[in-house]
Amino acid sequence: MRFLTQLTILSFFVFFFFTVNPISAKFYTNVSSIPPLQFLNATQNAWETFSKLAGCQIGEKIDGLSKLKQYFHRFGYITTIKNCTDDFDDALQSAINTYQKNFNLKVTGKLDSFTLRQIVKPRCGNPDMIDGFSEMNGGRKLRTTERYSFFPGKPRWPKRKRDLTYAFLPQNNLTDEVKRVFARAFTRWAEVTPLNFARSESLRGADIFIGFFSGEHGDGEPFDGAMGTLAHASSPPTGMLHLDGDEDWLISDGAISRRILPVTTVVDLESVVVHEIGHLLGLGHSSVEDAIMFPAISGGDRKVELAKDDIEGIQHLYGGNPNGDGGGGKKNTSRESETSGSGGGGGLRRWRGWVISLSLIATCVLFICF
Ligand SMILES: [Zn+2]
Ligand SMILES: [Zn+2]
Numbered sequence: 001m002r003f004l005t006q007l008t009i010l011s012f013f014v015f016f017f018f019t020v021n022p023i024s025a026k027f028y029t030n031v032s033s034i035p036p037l038q039f040l041n042a043t044q045n046a047w048e049t050f051s052k053l054a055g056c057q058i059g060e061k062i063d064g065l066s067k068l069k070q071y072f073h074r075f076g077y078i079t080t081i082k083n084c085t086d087d088f089d090d091a092l093q094s095a096i097n098t099y100q101k102n103f104n105l106k107v108t109g110k111l112d113s114f115t116l117r118q119i120v121k122p123r124c125g126n127p128d129m130i131d132g133f134s135e136m137n138g139g140r141k142l143r144t145t146e147r148y149s150f151f152p153g154k155p156r157w158p159k160r161k162r163d164l165t166y167a168f169l170p171q172n173n174l175t176d177e178v179k180r181v182f183a184r185a186f187t188r189w190a191e192v193t194p195l196n197f198a199r200s201e202s203l204r205g206a207d208i209f210i211g212f213f214s215g216e217h218g219d220g221e222p223f224d225g226a227m228g229t230l231a232h233a234s235s236p237p238t239g240m241l242h243l244d245g246d247e248d249w250l251i252s253d254g255a256i257s258r259r260i261l262p263v264t265t266v267v268d269l270e271s272v273v274v275h276e277i278g279h280l281l282g283l284g285h286s287s288v289e290d291a292i293m294f295p296a297i298s299g300g301d302r303k304v305e306l307a308k309d310d311i312e313g314i315q316h317l318y319g320g321n322p323n324g325d326g327g328g329g330k331k332n333t334s335r336e337s338e339t340s341g342s343g344g345g346g347g348l349r350r351w352r353g354w355v356i357s358l359s360l361i362a363t364c365v366l367f368i369c370f
Pocket of ligand 2: 217219221232242
């Protein structure tokens with residue numbers, strides 16, 4: 001298994017260095033800098049043609065259904081897709097049923113307008129179902145309120161790896177402003193776990209590799225241009241975070257409200273990065289719409305705060321923040337690490353605690369003896 005993981009990483013790097021031309025994505029620093037054209041193009045979407053399938057039912061044969069089957073195959077709702085036709089068959093109906101359940105829609109097995117509106121939304125490229133199974137809407141969990149899920153086998157970073165480093169693809173030439181968005185996103189997970197994140201200037205030895213790519217980029221999961229899939233990430237301990245370089249990204253400073261614009265094709269970068277880091281740490285998708293690990297996000301939406309479901313899921317894997325204050329003591333862990341090269345905030349706090357304790361013991365001993 002470990003050999004296969006290493007082989008996959010090696011194949012990716014071989015493909016990447018010899019065939020892929022990484023691009024620099026387009027970034028907007030604030031809402032007012034987005035050109036009006038982006039608002040006019042807001043309905044352009046890789047999956048927009050699915051809208052014409054509204055009302056299709058089992059037994060019918062309609063142009064475009066084969067593409068919809070490929071969509072469901074990509075996200076794990078149809079496991080095998082031999083002889084893909086435009087027939088609305090049992091496999092498609094079953095996929096729609098499961099999709100509707102996972103996205104809290106009325107389970108009808110039909111392509112109603114609510115279902116299609118959800119299907120065309122931009123989303124994470126990671127599948128919702130793996131090997132035909134998902135716990136994103138309860139599954140076999142005993143507590144029915146839990147919606148977080150894990151990758152098969154529940155992989156996580158090993159105990160000896162609590163300080164993780166991440167590096168950016170140098171060819172993307174990202175500005176410090178863009179890199180700060182990633183630092184903020186990592187900090188959100190550091191605040192509720194024992195994990196610390198530090199930026200590394202070199203790809204060599206980094207635990208997590210981050211890059212913007214366009215189209216096919218060597219891992220068999222090509223990006224699809226504007227909207228559609230926005231990003232994808234691997235499970236631990238592979239550490240690959242890829243973002244679609246053909247998207248227009250908004251790099252906000254966190255001061256704007258959750259819904260920043262009514263409709264736009266510009267995607268809030270931090271919202272997507274916080275979600276993908278969840279995958280890097282071992283979380284799958286959740287059916288809780290307010291959760292970071294919900295698979296889809298509309299253009300113009302901003303969602304960066306971890307929900308109860310996200311926190312319960314990640315703490316199931318790693319436990320809570322050892323400072324026990326819900327994150328206050330570890331704030332800015334990632335940003336501090338960028339300059340210091342180590343995430344030592346928690347260590348310093350513990351060291352101070354030991355010094356104070358030893359001082360008190362010494363004072364008591366002196367008082368008793370003299
Ligand atoms: Zn995802
Ligand atoms: Zn990729």
